[in-house]
Amino acid sequence: MSRSVRVEVVGVGTELLLGQIANTNAQWIGERLAEIGADVLFHQVVGDNLDRIVAVIEIAASRADVVLITGGLGPTEDDITRDSIALALRVPLERDPALERWLRARFAGFADGAMPENNLRQADVPQGARTIDNDRGSAPGLAADLPGGVRLYAMPGVPSEMVAMMRSTVLPELAARIGAAVVRSRTIRCVGVGESRVAEILADLFEASSNPSLAYLASAGEVKVRVTAKAGTVDEAESMIAPIVTEVQLLLGDVVFSLDDESLEQAVARLLLASGRRLACAESLTGGSVGSRMSAPVGSSRVFIGSAVVYTTESKERVLGVSRETIEGPGVVSRECAIEMAAGARRLYQADVAVSLTGAAGPDPHDGAEPGTVWIGLEADDVSHARGYVASGDRARVRRWAEQSALDMVRRYLEGGRLPDNDRII
Amino acid sequence: MSRSVRVEVVGVGTELLLGQIANTNAQWIGERLAEIGADVLFHQVVGDNLDRIVAVIEIAASRADVVLITGGLGPTEDDITRDSIALALRVPLERDPALERWLRARFAGFADGAMPENNLRQADVPQGARTIDNDRGSAPGLAADLPGGVRLYAMPGVPSEMVAMMRSTVLPELAARIGAAVVRSRTIRCVGVGESRVAEILADLFEASSNPSLAYLASAGEVKVRVTAKAGTVDEAESMIAPIVTEVQLLLGDVVFSLDDESLEQAVARLLLASGRRLACAESLTGGSVGSRMSAPVGSSRVFIGSAVVYTTESKERVLGVSRETIEGPGVVSRECAIEMAAGARRLYQADVAVSLTGAAGPDPHDGAEPGTVWIGLEADDVSHARGYVASGDRARVRRWAEQSALDMVRRYLEGGRLPDNDRII
Numbered sequence: 001m002s003r004s005v006r007v008e009v010v011g012v013g014t015e016l017l018l019g020q021i022a023n024t025n026a027q028w029i030g031e032r033l034a035e036i037g038a039d040v041l042f043h044q045v046v047g048d049n050l051d052r053i054v055a056v057i058e059i060a061a062s063r064a065d066v067v068l069i070t071g072g073l074g075p076t077e078d079d080i081t082r083d084s085i086a087l088a089l090r091v092p093l094e095r096d097p098a099l100e101r102w103l104r105a106r107f108a109g110f111a112d113g114a115m116p117e118n119n120l121r122q123a124d125v126p127q128g129a130r131t132i133d134n135d136r137g138s139a140p141g142l143a144a145d146l147p148g149g150v151r152l153y154a155m156p157g158v159p160s161e162m163v164a165m166m167r168s169t170v171l172p173e174l175a176a177r178i179g180a181a182v183v184r185s186r187t188i189r190c191v192g193v194g195e196s197r198v199a200e201i202l203a204d205l206f207e208a209s210s211n212p213s214l215a216y217l218a219s220a221g222e223v224k225v226r227v228t229a230k231a232g233t234v235d236e237a238e239s240m241i242a243p244i245v246t247e248v249q250l251l252l253g254d255v256v257f258s259l260d261d262e263s264l265e266q267a268v269a270r271l272l273l274a275s276g277r278r279l280a281c282a283e284s285l286t287g288g289s290v291g292s293r294m295s296a297p298v299g300s301s302r303v304f305i306g307s308a309v310v311y312t313t314e315s316k317e318r319v320l321g322v323s324r325e326t327i328e329g330p331g332v333v334s335r336e337c338a339i340e341m342a343a344g345a346r347r348l349y350q351a352d353v354a355v356s357l358t359g360a361a362g363p364d365p366h367d368g369a370e371p372g373t374v375w376i377g378l379e380a381d382d383v384s385h386a387r388g389y390v391a392s393g394d395r396a397r398v399r400r401w402a403e404q405s406a407l408d409m410v411r412r413y414l415e416g417g418r419l420p421d422n423d424r425i426i
Numbered sequence: 427m428s429r430s431v432r433v434e435v436v437g438v439g440t441e442l443l444l445g446q447i448a449n450t451n452a453q454w455i456g457e458r459l460a461e462i463g464a465d466v467l468f469h470q471v472v473g474d475n476l477d478r479i480v481a482v483i484e485i486a487a488s489r490a491d492v493v494l495i496t497g498g499l500g501p502t503e504d505d506i507t508r509d510s511i512a513l514a515l516r517v518p519l520e521r522d523p524a525l526e527r528w529l530r531a532r533f534a535g536f537a538d539g540a541m542p543e544n545n546l547r548q549a550d551v552p553q554g555a556r557t558i559d560n561d562r563g564s565a566p567g568l569a570a571d572l573p574g575g576v577r578l579y580a581m582p583g584v585p586s587e588m589v590a591m592m593r594s595t596v597l598p599e600l601a602a603r604i605g606a607a608v609v610r611s612r613t614i615r616c617v618g619v620g621e622s623r624v625a626e627i628l629a630d631l632f633e634a635s636s637n638p639s640l641a642y643l644a645s646a647g648e649v650k651v652r653v654t655a656k657a658g659t660v661d662e663a664e665s666m667i668a669p670i671v672t673e674v675q676l677l678l679g680d681v682v683f684s685l686d687d688e689s690l691e692q693a694v695a696r697l698l699l700a701s702g703r704r705l706a707c708a709e710s711l712t713g714g715s716v717g718s719r720m721s722a723p724v725g726s727s728r729v730f731i732g733s734a735v736v737y738t739t740e741s742k743e744r745v746l747g748v749s750r751e752t753i754e755g756p757g758v759v760s761r762e763c764a765i766e767m768a769a770g771a772r773r774l775y776q777a778d779v780a781v782s783l784t785g786a787a788g789p790d791p792h793d794g795a796e797p798g799t800v801w802i803g804l805e806a807d808d809v810s811h812a813r814g815y816v817a818s819g820d821r822a823r824v825r826r827w828a829e830q831s832a833l834d835m836v837r838r839y840l841e842g843g844r845l846p847d848n849d850r851i852i
Binding site: 011014015016017018019020021022023024026027028029030031032033034040041042043044045046047049052055056059063074075076077078116117118119136158215281283286287288289290291292293294295296298300301304305306307308309310311312314315318319348349350363364395396399 | 445452453455456458459467471621622623626629652714715724730733734740741774776789790822
């Protein structure tokens with residue numbers, strides 16, 4: 001049976017109090033703790049001040065079984081979480097010789113080999129505490145038991161370092177402490193559909209499901225549907241999830257691009273690999289973002305050849321052979337230009353499939369097209385297609401949605417589905 | 427003269443603890459409070475639980491002059507901030523007849539005119555408290571004085587309603603209480619240097635400065651130094667900041683790329699525009715990320731022509747004319763390839779300046795180069811330069827640092843500075 005474990009999340013950093021950054025670490029941690037069934041009752045945030053950090057740790061320890069601290073473990077003078085923990089534990093800091101050697105070795109590999117001496121503060125460990133390896137940065141994490149048996153973990157505030165330590169050490173240790181319950185979830189990802197539409201389609205299933213439960217998360221041109229089950233074993237949890245995932249897929253249809261939390265570019269890469277085809281892009285509006293995303297997954301060089309970024313009118317003509325008729329006629333934000341760009345990129349890179357993007361990101365009109373106008377083109381042996389729409393929102397949103405539309409058009413083509421046509425506003 | 431006023435920000439809502447949303451209200455409030463010179467020492471977040479909300483209010487009141495609460499003022503059963511405040515004040519809730527009329531009138535205007543009775547809870551006011559009008563929703567805000575003279579404000583958690591009440595009532599009242607103080611800050615941005623090195627160089631200045639104060643913030647291949655002054659007037663604050671900014675710039679030297687919080691791509695665009703030059707890129711390693719960043723700022727088409735993304739060896743040869751000798755000799759991750767890619771892009775796009783990136787992002791070696799190997803090339807009328815190094819970290823970090831190195835090389839060239847040479851590891 002599972003035991004109730006109360007966890008308190010403490011963020012350290014004056015930048016959080018000044019509002020320079022939001023406390024997204026607490027959000028990420030809260031989500032993960034909910035998944036393993038831990039009870040989070042409070043968050044606190046405190047600045048880089050010794051007495052106040054100690055006070056916050058003491059309040060947390062008075063009402064929680066486990067205290068998770070993020071931030072203040074770096075090398076600079078204002079990084080004083082280590083010192084505060086030592087004070088709260090009523091023990092001295094001791095320099096760990098192995099950590100010191102590791103830090104010196106890390107810097108010896110750098111350009112001039114000179115390590116600023118204050119980096120060695122990161123080798124200081126409160127007596128009796130254990131360190132958590134950091135494979136992404138120089139500040140190790142800490143784990144210690146406060147008087148009264150409250151477990152304390154401290155991690156760097158850099159999100160990637162915190163996430164790595166949570167996954168490697170903190171979450172497994174907490175899950176073991178909580179006991180038998182296993183929580184598993186799968187994330188279904190959709191593109192080209194809004195969160196409210198997804199919620200409407202899945203309303204009955206949502207109402208009927210408490211375990212597994214459903215949750216929605218909308219982000220930059222995508223909607224995620226997360227199915228979470230609690231059970232006695234992993235197998236049991238997964239066999240509870242599987243039929244719900246199938247039902248979600250059937251209800252949502254072809255807006256679903258992944259049943260396993262792949263990114264859209266990963267899904268496209270998987271489909272390209274499976275069909276033995278290679279992709280090229282032609283980008284104006286997005287300036288290279290689609291190429292950047294297609295080259296992000298490991299192994300992408302097997303399916304992605306390149307992208308011709310042609311931001312000016314002359315470069316569209318010179319690099320991709322967009323015609324004078326198109327440039328002087330409908331202009332560079334047009335169906336004709338999108339088709340010619342895709343054809344040009346397919347020829348230039350000798351690709352099986354090419355996708356193109358041209359548009360007016362805003363805030364001003366571009367070549368006669370109103371801000372938000374987007375054209376996506378697709379060229380392959382058996383297809384020459386373009387789709388246009390006007391997107392609402394600022395420059396970054398127009399670009400992000402265009403990336404999604406372009407990758408989704410490639411995805412639908414590779415899956416043999418219907419290619420989307422023009423929309424008015426998305 | 428200004429008085430020090432300590433403010434604590436309390437978020438109420440189980441959805442914050444579960445990580446369903448980030449506490450962006452606290453961030454927004456923190457920024458605004460910093461602007462008027464209030465001292466925010468702590469944030470707390472608590473779920474929808476009466477005893478725990480009361481406990482959090484009591485802790486906040488013990489260490490702050492003003493407590494700002496967001497969330498839990500709505501009409502549903504789990505909205506219990508009103509009840510908690512009444513408990514903390516040790517007074518009963520009283521139904522406000524004017525508020526009740528306002529709520530009934532509000533609903534009378536709706537489609538079917540039927541008001542769920544629990545909406546009237548929003549007309550309940552702790553005895554002695556005053557309400558703050560809500561012109562965007564149905565839940566009024568509250569202002570009350572706790573025993574001991576601590577001022578408490580409660581606002582809805584819906585950001586637009588909270589923002590409206592902060593602007594209409596809370597910020598003006600706090601500014602009046604604080605007195606004349608104005609807070610201004612400027613952010614200096616650096617690239618190609620670590621946070622610990624920046625802190626070492628500025629250690630004496632950091633120690634000596636309390637007003638203006640210095641703060642460091644490291645992110646993805648950059649370090650920001652923020653200089654913040656409190657003064658009686660904006661002019662006074664700015665004249666206190668100016669000499670510190672100059673001193674920071676002198677101490678840090680050519681790693682500084684902006685004195686006004688520009689992004690690196692904005693700084694490069696500014697320098698290109700000022701010198702009447704246009705940039706092209708040749709990207710392998712980064713797949714288009716540099717082009718994407720250069721095309722992000724409004725107006726970038728005046729200075730950025732395009733980027734040839736050549737992810738495969740054949741496309742480097744076909745699109746950019748990288749030579750057989752290079753491909754068969756040192757390979758595509760080499761000084762020679764970086765130079766030929768930059769020269770090819772400059773020719774293809776007829777650019778004044780071209781920058782190239784080639785490398786092995788990892789996790790596997792690429793064309794004989796170990797993971798993390800990066801070569802950056804630069805070509806212009808008067809320069810043909812390349813720089814190589816091996817970066818540590820994962821694929822995303824290697825790519826991100828390469829973007830920074832490439833944009834920084836262009837920045838240094840345009841500023842007439844020394845171009846960086848090879849490093850071993852960064």
